[in-house]
Amino acid sequence: MSIEAVIPFKPSNPKSRLSSVMTVQERELFAEAMLHDVVIALTEAGCRPCILSTKTLHCSHARVSVCDEELNPALNSILAQRNEPLLIIMADLPLVNADVIRRVTGTARDIGIGPGRGGGTNAIFIKDCSRFHVDYYGASFMKHAGIAKESGLSVEVIDSFRLYTDVDEPDDLVELFIHGTGYARQFLESSGFSLRIEKGRVGISRNTG
Amino acid sequence: MSIEAVIPFKPSNPKSRLSSVMTVQERELFAEAMLHDVVIALTEAGCRPCILSTKTLHCSHARVSVCDEELNPALNSILAQRNEPLLIIMADLPLVNADVIRRVTGTARDIGIGPGRGGGTNAIFIKDCSRFHVDYYGASFMKHAGIAKESGLSVEVIDSFRLYTDVDEPDDLVELFIHGTGYARQFLESSGFSLRIEKGRVGISRNTG
Numbered sequence: 001m002s003i004e005a006v007i008p009f010k011p012s013n014p015k016s017r018l019s020s021v022m023t024v025q026e027r028e029l030f031a032e033a034m035l036h037d038v039v040i041a042l043t044e045a046g047c048r049p050c051i052l053s054t055k056t057l058h059c060s061h062a063r064v065s066v067c068d069e070e071l072n073p074a075l076n077s078i079l080a081q082r083n084e085p086l087l088i089i090m091a092d093l094p095l096v097n098a099d100v101i102r103r104v105t106g107t108a109r110d111i112g113i114g115p116g117r118g119g120g121t122n123a124i125f126i127k128d129c130s131r132f133h134v135d136y137y138g139a140s141f142m143k144h145a146g147i148a149k150e151s152g153l154s155v156e157v158i159d160s161f162r163l164y165t166d167v168d169e170p171d172d173l174v175e176l177f178i179h180g181t182g183y184a185r186q187f188l189e190s191s192g193f194s195l196r197i198e199k200g201r202v203g204i205s206r207n208t209g
Numbered sequence: 210m211s212i213e214a215v216i217p218f219k220p221s222n223p224k225s226r227l228s229s230v231m232t233v234q235e236r237e238l239f240a241e242a243m244l245h246d247v248v249i250a251l252t253e254a255g256c257r258p259c260i261l262s263t264k265t266l267h268c269s270h271a272r273v274s275v276c277d278e279e280l281n282p283a284l285n286s287i288l289a290q291r292n293e294p295l296l297i298i299m300a301d302l303p304l305v306n307a308d309v310i311r312r313v314t315g316t317a318r319d320i321g322i323g324p325g326r327g328g329g330t331n332a333i334f335i336k337d338c339s340r341f342h343v344d345y346y347g348a349s350f351m352k353h354a355g356i357a358k359e360s361g362l363s364v365e366v367i368d369s370f371r372l373y374t375d376v377d378e379p380d381d382l383v384e385l386f387i388h389g390t391g392y393a394r395q396f397l398e399s400s401g402f403s404l405r406i407e408k409g410r411v412g413i414s415r416n417t418g
Contacts, residue, residue, distance in 0.1 A: 118384075
């Protein structure tokens with residue numbers, strides 16, 4: 001039986017730390033392209049993606065559930081009512097592929113966590129949802145490891161840079177250029193972005209002409 | 210038979226981008242602590258570590274070879290003479306463990322590459338050394354993928370954040386605090402560094418008192 005994967009998503013004014021390189025309309029399209037890449041990886045891995053969106057949204061490959069609650073209470077009410085495993089995965093992970101999704105959901109432990117750079121939690125797979133709750137924001141990776149420990153649940157840390165690389169800042173676009181192959185990378189290219197290598201450092205530049 | 214692993218190392222004035230948070234003496238000790246963590250992971254994975262150092266160095270768990278040539282010619286003359294597989298791995302990867310080393314050396318392809326953040330090559334495992342040469346600096350990950358392609362060698366990209374996280378800048382110390390367990394993390398703690406969580410962002414602070 002396929003595993004349900006919840007993807008929290010905020011369509012309005014997303015990715016504000018990219019404001020210096022993209023307009024708000026571009027950021028909205030870019031966020032949707034990244035979401036699309038995550039949905040495709042999940043589908044290829046045999047999961048059932050369900051987007052938990054703060055407003056109405058159309059996506060041909062995923063169920064969409066609209067919810068204007070805050071992230072933690074929204075997810076925790078889902079967890080409390082659930083008696084099947086659940087994967088929660090962020091929408092800004094355009095490097096993920098089916099292989100790494102399978103590594104997360106295939107964990108032999110009670111919980112599989114894919115940390116994000118800077119202490120976040122980019123993916124978490126929970127086998128027994130009634131024994132766990134989430135606490136996102138800040139150093140959520142450590143908080144989630146602590147909650148699991150308190151509940152006597154074993155944890156596997158999934159060692160993947162594809163899962164670890166959330167795209168928040170202009171520097172992160174470099175990673176997408178180097179390692180991405182999907183919609184989000186295509187969006188960057190068609191918007192005039194390219195890799196620039198100067199004095200041994202790799203960055204991005206943009207041709208707006 | 211165990212696989213030889215070359216670790217290029219520069220003991221003098223290393224990690225200059227950490228100058229804002231560490232003295233030159235501290236940077237030297239910190240670089241050695243990170244090197245030590247890499248050597249231990251290699252040893253645990255059954256490799257034979259060999260440090261290619263720009264000056265004399267003592268290390269109880271690794272062979273040390275002193276060489277003042279530039280990185281690329283030094284490594285390429287080793288490759289040209291070699292008819293056994295070789296792993297080349299950087300010294301500033303304090304998060305690596307034996308599991309990820311085994312994933313690199315266990316690749317079914319001709320070459321296994323562990324990319325670094327920003328387009329670098331943090332580890333590369335080469336089965337047939339005579340058919341490959343290295344070209345470090347800049348976007349070396351892409352250069353190495355290109356060299357492999359030209360030589361008709363297949364490549365596996367090793368998907369690991371432990372291998373991907375090289376420690377160059379103060380922000381990288383956050384990752385070491387969260388995910389590190391070895392000498393380099395111990396050095397940070399004993400030098401008064403600690404994690405600081407402020408307004409949802411994770412950083413480091415230092416108690417010099």
